[in-house]
Amino acid sequence: MMENELKSFDFFEVTSSDTELITRREALRRSGLLAGGVFFAPAIVGFLKGCKATTRDYDYIVFNSDQVDALRIIVDAIVPETDTPSATQVGVPAFIDQVLSRNSSKQTREEFMVQFDAFLEDAKGEFGKSFHEADSQRQLEYISKLHAQAVEPAEDPVDRTLSGFIMWMKQLTVVGYFTSEPGATQVLRYAAMPGPYKGCVPFEEVGRTWAT
Amino acid sequence: MYINGLAKDDLTYDAIVVGSGISGGWSAKELTENGLNTLVLERGRNVEHIKDYPTSMLDPWELPANDDIPHPDRQHYEKQLRTGYTIKESTKHWWVKDTDQPYEEIERFDWIRGYHVGGRSIMWGRFSLRLSQMDFEANAVDGYGVDWPIRYEDIEPWYTHVEKFAGISGKSEGLSQLPDSHFLPPMELSCVELELQKSMKQKFGRVLTNPRMANLTQPLNGRGQCMTRNLCMRGCPLGAYFSSNAVTLPAAAATGRLTIRPHSIVHSLEYNESTGKVSGVHIIDELTGEMKTFHSxxxxxxxxxxxxxxxxxxxRSNRFPNGLGNDSDQVGRNVMDHHLQIGANGTIEGFEDQYDWGRRPQGFYIPRYRNVGKDKREYVRGFGYQGGSGRQGWHRAIAEAAIGSDLKQIAATPGPWSVGMMAFGEMLPHEDNRIFLNFEKLDKWGLPTAVFDVKFRDNEYKMRVDMMNDAAEMIEAMGAKNVSMYDNKGAPGLGIHEMGTARMGRDPKTSVLNKWNQIHNVPNVFITDGACMTSSACQNPSLTYMALSARAANYAADLVKKGDI
Known part of the structure; x- marks a missing residue:
C-alpha cells in the first residue's frame, strides 16, 4: 500500500470529494463529518495564493458579474472578516469558480447553477429586488435562516433545495478558506516542517487546529 | 550514475536487472557491490532524487483547487483512481495512465502502478514488517499452496542486512509471529493510542506497537531525519524514507558499475537451447520504438x-512454448494481494487538553493474534491492523450549526479525539486466481496485454467477520463512543501488494522458482519481486522483497564469480 493508505479509507475519510454535493446534515453524518469519522483530513488544498486568486485578477468562467457579487455576499456571510480575513478577501469566490469549471463534471456544474438560480430567484421574491442589491442585514438573515433549516431539521418536512444550496456553499467556502494561506496560517496552525513527531503535547503548544 | 540511451548502447553486461523499484534497486546494489557490471532496464522515464520531485515542497495553497485533478483528466485514470488517494494534482505524475496501459478484467483487479526510475518505491506506504517462521511454514501446515522452500532462518540475516541500510523505525516487542527488525527509534504514539494499547493488553492480551516503517527517526548515511510532513508520496527532498532513488541506486552508482537505461520496455527474454540459459533481453525503446537486445x-x-x-x-521458445520457466504452468497463477478496507473507528472522551505535533507518516500496528498459539478460528491464517488517531479537524465546521465568526472559532478549535483501525488480511494462494496474456489485444508498443481473473474466496470472507468485529470490540473496550464498523470489499489489487505469479517452491512440477529465486530450469534467471511469494502472510511485503533480492543477488554474484553460471 501506498502513502496515506489509511487516510483514504473510511475512518479517515472526509468525503469522497469535497466538491461533491452534500446538502443535508444526515448526509454529513453518514459521511463521517459529524460523529467520529473525521480526523487526519487528507491534505485538502486550495489554489489560493497571493493576488492571483483575488477577484480583481481572476477571470470568472462559470459566473457572471451579478452572480459573483452574490457569491461574495454568501461566502462572507459564512466566513466574515474578523481579526482575520474574510472568504472573499482570500479568494474563495474564485476558488469556487475554479472547482466548478475545472474539477467538476458538467452535471455537477449544471446542478450547482440550477440551485444557485433558484436561490437568487427566491431571494428576489423575498426582497423585491436582486439579492446582491438588498440590504446587507436582510441578506444575512436570509442566509442564516436557510442555514438553520439545513443544520437543525424541522419537525415538518420542508423543501430543502435552498438550504441544501447553502450547505453546498458552506462546504466549498470552508474548504476554500482553510486551504488558503491566510486561512491555514492565521486562523489555523500550519507547519510546513513540523520536525520530529510528538504524540502528546499540551494543547497550548499548538494553540489552534492544525491546518494539515 | 551513467544513464545509457543517448550515446551508443553497450550491449553486454555481467548482469541485467529488469525494473528499478524496491526489489530492482536492491538487486542492482548487491550485484554492483559484488563487482558485477550491471544494467538496469527501466520502462519509464528517469527520476533523479530530489531534482525530479516537482511537487515535494508545495504548500497546500500552491496546488490547484483541492489538489484534485481537472475533471477531464479523470478519463485517463479510470482504474488508478480506484484507490481514492493516488491520483492527485501533486502525485499524478507517478502513476500510469490507464488509457496508455490497458488491461482486461474477468474479475475486477486494481492494478495500481507507476512506470519511472524508482517505480513504486517512491509512492509506497513504507510499512516494513518481517514475515515469521509461522508464515514460512503456513502452506505446509494447512496444505494451501505449496511449501516455501525457505524458512525464517534463511532470510533472517538478509532482513537485518537490508534494514540496516534502508533504515526502519519501530519498537521491539519480542513476538514470534512478527519478529523485531533492526530498528531505529520508534515514532511516538498519541495519548489516545497509548490508552488503546493499555486497554488491549489488559483486556485481550494483544499488542499494539508503534509504526514499523522505512522513515528515518535519525539521520542515516547522509540522509535526513523525517520531519513528519507526511507528503512522502511526492518524493522526499530529505531522503527521509527509503526509495530506490534515495538509497539503493545511489549506492549502486557509487560502485561505478551501474548503468540505468530508462525508456526500455522489456519485450521478452531470449532462451538459448544449447546453453539452457537466457542469452539476451529484448527491449523496445519507449521513445523510438526501436528494438534492441542486451546480453548478460x-x-x-x-x-x-x-x-x-x-x-x-x-x-516463448521451442523449449518453453507456454512461456519461459513455465513447465509447471504456474506462471501467472496464485495471484495474491491483501484484503482490507475493513475495520472500525470511534470517538474518545477526554484528552481535550492534549494534541499531537507533526504529521506522523504512518499509523500504529496491531500484530496478528488470530490462529496464533492456542487461538483457533474457522478459517486459516490471519490479519493485522494498521490504525491511527487524531483530533477532528477544521472540516467539522461544515456540519456544525454555525456560520460567521463562530464558524472560524469552531474551525480553530480541534474536535474530540477519534481512533480507528483497518485490517490487512492474508489471501490464500489459489491456482485459479491468475493473470494471462491476450495476444490479440496489443498495447501501443505491440506487446500483449494482461487479463486478470482473480477474486477473494471463502477463507478471506470468513476472516473478514473477525476483521471487522474484533476492531470494534477493541475500540469499544477502551471506552470509545460512537463506534462504527465498515466493510468495503473492494477488489484484489487495492492493497497494491500483488504477488505470487512465479512462486518459489521445492518441486519444479508445482513451482517456478527454487529456494534461491532461480527459475528451476533456467539457472541464470532470478525473480525477486512479488512474483516469487509462495504465500502472502498478512504483513506488508516490501521488506521481504528487499531481503529476498539481496539474498538472491549475493548468491547469484557468487555463482558468477566462481564461473558456475
Whole structure:
C-alpha cells in the first residue's frame, strides 16, 4: 500500500470529494463529518495564493458579474472578516469558480447553477429586488435562516433545495478558506516542517487546529 | 550514475536487472557491490532524487483547487483512481495512465502502478514488517499452496542486512509471529493510542506497537531525519524514507558499475537451447520504438509481480512454448494481494487538553493474534491492523450549526479525539486466481496485454467477520463512543501488494522458482519481486522483497564469480 493508505479509507475519510454535493446534515453524518469519522483530513488544498486568486485578477468562467457579487455576499456571510480575513478577501469566490469549471463534471456544474438560480430567484421574491442589491442585514438573515433549516431539521418536512444550496456553499467556502494561506496560517496552525513527531503535547503548544 | 540511451548502447553486461523499484534497486546494489557490471532496464522515464520531485515542497495553497485533478483528466485514470488517494494534482505524475496501459478484467483487479526510475518505491506506504517462521511454514501446515522452500532462518540475516541500510523505525516487542527488525527509534504514539494499547493488553492480551516503517527517526548515511510532513508520496527532498532513488541506486552508482537505461520496455527474454540459459533481453525503446537486445550472464526480473510474469509468458521458445520457466504452468497463477478496507473507528472522551505535533507518516500496528498459539478460528491464517488517531479537524465546521465568526472559532478549535483501525488480511494462494496474456489485444508498443481473473474466496470472507468485529470490540473496550464498523470489499489489487505469479517452491512440477529465486530450469534467471511469494502472510511485503533480492543477488554474484553460471 501506498502513502496515506489509511487516510483514504473510511475512518479517515472526509468525503469522497469535497466538491461533491452534500446538502443535508444526515448526509454529513453518514459521511463521517459529524460523529467520529473525521480526523487526519487528507491534505485538502486550495489554489489560493497571493493576488492571483483575488477577484480583481481572476477571470470568472462559470459566473457572471451579478452572480459573483452574490457569491461574495454568501461566502462572507459564512466566513466574515474578523481579526482575520474574510472568504472573499482570500479568494474563495474564485476558488469556487475554479472547482466548478475545472474539477467538476458538467452535471455537477449544471446542478450547482440550477440551485444557485433558484436561490437568487427566491431571494428576489423575498426582497423585491436582486439579492446582491438588498440590504446587507436582510441578506444575512436570509442566509442564516436557510442555514438553520439545513443544520437543525424541522419537525415538518420542508423543501430543502435552498438550504441544501447553502450547505453546498458552506462546504466549498470552508474548504476554500482553510486551504488558503491566510486561512491555514492565521486562523489555523500550519507547519510546513513540523520536525520530529510528538504524540502528546499540551494543547497550548499548538494553540489552534492544525491546518494539515 | 551513467544513464545509457543517448550515446551508443553497450550491449553486454555481467548482469541485467529488469525494473528499478524496491526489489530492482536492491538487486542492482548487491550485484554492483559484488563487482558485477550491471544494467538496469527501466520502462519509464528517469527520476533523479530530489531534482525530479516537482511537487515535494508545495504548500497546500500552491496546488490547484483541492489538489484534485481537472475533471477531464479523470478519463485517463479510470482504474488508478480506484484507490481514492493516488491520483492527485501533486502525485499524478507517478502513476500510469490507464488509457496508455490497458488491461482486461474477468474479475475486477486494481492494478495500481507507476512506470519511472524508482517505480513504486517512491509512492509506497513504507510499512516494513518481517514475515515469521509461522508464515514460512503456513502452506505446509494447512496444505494451501505449496511449501516455501525457505524458512525464517534463511532470510533472517538478509532482513537485518537490508534494514540496516534502508533504515526502519519501530519498537521491539519480542513476538514470534512478527519478529523485531533492526530498528531505529520508534515514532511516538498519541495519548489516545497509548490508552488503546493499555486497554488491549489488559483486556485481550494483544499488542499494539508503534509504526514499523522505512522513515528515518535519525539521520542515516547522509540522509535526513523525517520531519513528519507526511507528503512522502511526492518524493522526499530529505531522503527521509527509503526509495530506490534515495538509497539503493545511489549506492549502486557509487560502485561505478551501474548503468540505468530508462525508456526500455522489456519485450521478452531470449532462451538459448544449447546453453539452457537466457542469452539476451529484448527491449523496445519507449521513445523510438526501436528494438534492441542486451546480453548478460544473469538476469534479475524485478518488474513487479504482474509484469515479471507477463515477460515470462511472452518469452516463448521451442523449449518453453507456454512461456519461459513455465513447465509447471504456474506462471501467472496464485495471484495474491491483501484484503482490507475493513475495520472500525470511534470517538474518545477526554484528552481535550492534549494534541499531537507533526504529521506522523504512518499509523500504529496491531500484530496478528488470530490462529496464533492456542487461538483457533474457522478459517486459516490471519490479519493485522494498521490504525491511527487524531483530533477532528477544521472540516467539522461544515456540519456544525454555525456560520460567521463562530464558524472560524469552531474551525480553530480541534474536535474530540477519534481512533480507528483497518485490517490487512492474508489471501490464500489459489491456482485459479491468475493473470494471462491476450495476444490479440496489443498495447501501443505491440506487446500483449494482461487479463486478470482473480477474486477473494471463502477463507478471506470468513476472516473478514473477525476483521471487522474484533476492531470494534477493541475500540469499544477502551471506552470509545460512537463506534462504527465498515466493510468495503473492494477488489484484489487495492492493497497494491500483488504477488505470487512465479512462486518459489521445492518441486519444479508445482513451482517456478527454487529456494534461491532461480527459475528451476533456467539457472541464470532470478525473480525477486512479488512474483516469487509462495504465500502472502498478512504483513506488508516490501521488506521481504528487499531481503529476498539481496539474498538472491549475493548468491547469484557468487555463482558468477566462481564461473558456475
Amino acid at each position: 550472464k544473469i538476469v534479475f526480473l524485478n518488474a513487479s509481480a504482474i509484469a515479471s510474469a507477463m515477460i515470462l509468458l511472452n518469452s
